[in-house]
Amino acid sequence: MVLESAELLIKAGMEEEFEAALREATPLFRRARGCEGMQVQRGIENPLAYRLLVKWQTLEDHTVHFRGSEDFQAWRRLVGHCFDGAPEVTHLRTVHEGF
Helix, strand or coil: EEEEEEEEEECCCHHHHHHHHHHHHHHHHHCCCEEEEEEEECCCCCCEEEEEEEEEHHHHHHHHHCCCCHHHHHHHHHHHHHCCCCCCEEECCCCCCCC
């Protein structure tokens, strides 16, 4: 399993629109090849900072199959205008779980 972690900075005043677009975009992830779940968290210290976390079966499920899909284009149309700069995306693999 690979965890995609994307920091999304949102333009001031667009938080509610962004969160509504997230709800609309959920089915795009639900049907994506290899997607095992997603969640979005909002910063407490900086409420314009959001963290998108997506569980993928493989790195390629995200970087090749999803990013190359029409659903990815739809995702960007829904939320891209809310971004304040390009998202910072990293991929992580679990090396330890405490509980």
